[in-house]
Amino acid sequence: MLKLNQVSAQYNMLNGYVKAVDKVDFEVRRNEIFGIAGESGCGKSTLLKVMYDLIQYPLEIASGSVEVHTSDRKGTPAIYRNGEIHKSWWKDISYVPQGAMHVMNPVTRVKNQFFDTISKFHGVKNKRTLEHEITAYLKELELPPEVLKAYPHQLSGGMRQRVLIALATFLHPSIVLADEPTTALDVVVQRGILTMLSQVQKKLMNSMVIVSHDMGVHYQITNRMGIMYAGQMIEIGPTDRIFNEPKHPYTQMLINALPRIGDNSQKEGIPGTPPSLKNPPAGCRFAARCPHAMEVCRIVEPERVNVGEGHYASCHLLN
Ligand code: SF4
Secondary structure, X not given: OEXXXXXXXXXXXXXXXXXXXXXXXXXXXXOOEEEEEOOOOOOHHHHHHHHHOOOOOXXXXXXXXXXXXXXOOOOOEEEEEOOOHHHHEOOOEEEEOOOHHHHOOOOOOHHHHHHHHHHHHHOOOOHHHHHHHHHHHHHHOOOOHHHHHOOHHHOXXXXXXXXXXXXXXXXXXXXXEEEOOOOOOOHHHHHHHHHHHHHHHHHHOOEEEEEOOOHHHHHHHOOEEEEEEOOEEEEEEEHHHHHHOOOOHHHHHHHHOOOOOOOOOOOOOOOOOOOOOOOOOOOOOOHHHOOOXXXXXXXXXXXXXXXXXXEEEEOHHHO
């Protein structure tokens, strides 16, 4: 459904380039939830913008391509590439941005936000018919139709997030991209949002990409996932394999740092900080923090190695 071919993206700043995404290569399959994990500043959200073709200065694509594979109204296969993916926004690919509080227009009722978005991208429909369709869809998602009359500030954080998910999936897109959909929500509301996303995906049988720094989110909801570090995707595979058999030292340290019920051992964080993406180091970008770093790691960039069953990692230890 979605294919990234060696994509690199950068921010063109006054004093140089920040290379936020480096040669990222993977695909998202039909009828799956794909997770992207990594610590803050590793390039996850930039990657999502690149997938959505939301390229605005100072962000630019340096190399590679993104493809959205879909079909037209007659069922004929169609491919949108970066630079034209915006033509398929909302209908074929949609986006749930980070921060439900800030992305909705504070002076417009929810109903009009639906009307504006849908008519902007897909032509004006009869408003009464459209309102009936929106109300029916909200009911399907177990949202009260009264939210349509509300202004964003009258809704709780969880309800705003649900409304955004409903808006993003109203036209039944083949691909939904969600950026940190549970951030800043308490754990009970988080669970409700994850359940909703999972139910919507099952109902539409589409593809979803969830970006989150929270490994618990990936464990609960994703089928496959990729781990990003300093702009690169250093490990990718089925979620259960990533959690049970992580191969890259960074992923192993991430998983070991997670709390587990019944485990009272002292958890250790990952020492050090990621490198600057303005001038990333040669070789493996994790070398300065890796307990297994060898001489070769500081000179030669590790290649991606197949470690079994659709599971890949980039580390010299695996060669
Ligand atoms: Fe560590 Fe070397 Fe593997 Fe990088 S390539 S993760 S530095 S062992």
